[in-house]
Amino acid sequence: MKKSISLLIILFTLCITVWADTGTEFIRAAKDGDLNKVQQLLKAGTDINTKDGNGATALTWAAKYGHLEVVRLLLQNGIELDTRSKKNCYMPLIQAIGNKHTEVAELLIAAGMDVNAVTTADSNLKGVNLGWKKGQTALSMAREGQAQEEMTQLLIGAGAHK
Numbered sequence: 186m187k188k189s190i191s192l193l194i195i196l197f198t199l200c201i202t203v204w205a206d207t208g209t210e211f212i213r214a215a216k217d218g219d220l221n222k223v224q225q226l227l228k229a230g231t232d233i234n235t236k237d238g239n240g241a242t243a244l245t246w247a248a249k250y251g252h253l254e255v256v257r258l259l260l261q262n263g264i265e266l267d268t269r270s271k272k273n274c275y276m277p278l279i280q281a282i283g284n285k286h287t288e289v290a291e292l293l294i295a296a297g298m299d300v301n302a303v304t305t306a307d308s309n310l311k312g313v314n315l316g317w318k319k320g321q322t323a324l325s326m327a328r329e330g331q332a333q334e335e336m337t338q339l340l341i342g343a344g345a346h347k
Contacts, residue, residue, distance in 0.1 A: 208235035211226045211231045212237045212241075212242075215252065215255050216243075216249075218252035219255075223243070223255055223259070227258075233259065233262055234265050242264065242277075243259055243264070244260075244264045244266075245277045245280055248278070248281040248289050248293065250286075251289055253286075253289055256277075256289050256293070260292065260296045278294070278300065279302070279323055281293060281323075282326055282336050283326050285336070287333070290336060291339060300322075300344055301324075301345055303320055303321065322345065323345065324340045324346070
């Protein structure tokens with residue numbers, strides 16, 4: 186009986202470790218823009234909505250770094266749109282706008298991402314402000330000059346009003 190329980194615990198631990206490693210690998214592939222790796226991991230059964238230690242998804246990271254084809258693949262495969270990190274400031278559209286990735290922002294908006302989502306925390310990381318404040322929307326970021334005029338018009342055209 187003790188051997189059976191020990192064996193179950195070992196198997197459970199291995200499964201969790203493999204899942205965690207696959208999730209980490211998936212996030213890294215999206216962050217790096219490695220489309221082939223993202224496809225491969227999705228085909229292998231990786232949970233598309235896996236989050237990293239900060240609660241950010243592959244979509245958030247791909248949007249941040251402007252990996253248009255990875256974003257497109259994730260959207261085609263049904264990734265959740267309303268994803269927020271633990272601090273509710275790492276949202277895919279906010280990342281795309283703040284990093285001036287117009288095509289990514291257009292794709293996210295076309296997919297139905299909320300253009301009026303509001304950050305609920307500052308983007309401070311160890312005392313360094315990464316570019317947004319509590320209560321900001323993608324539109325307020327664009328208007329404050331953190332993105333081009335093109336972004337402002339894109340958001341207004343999509344119904345942004347804050």
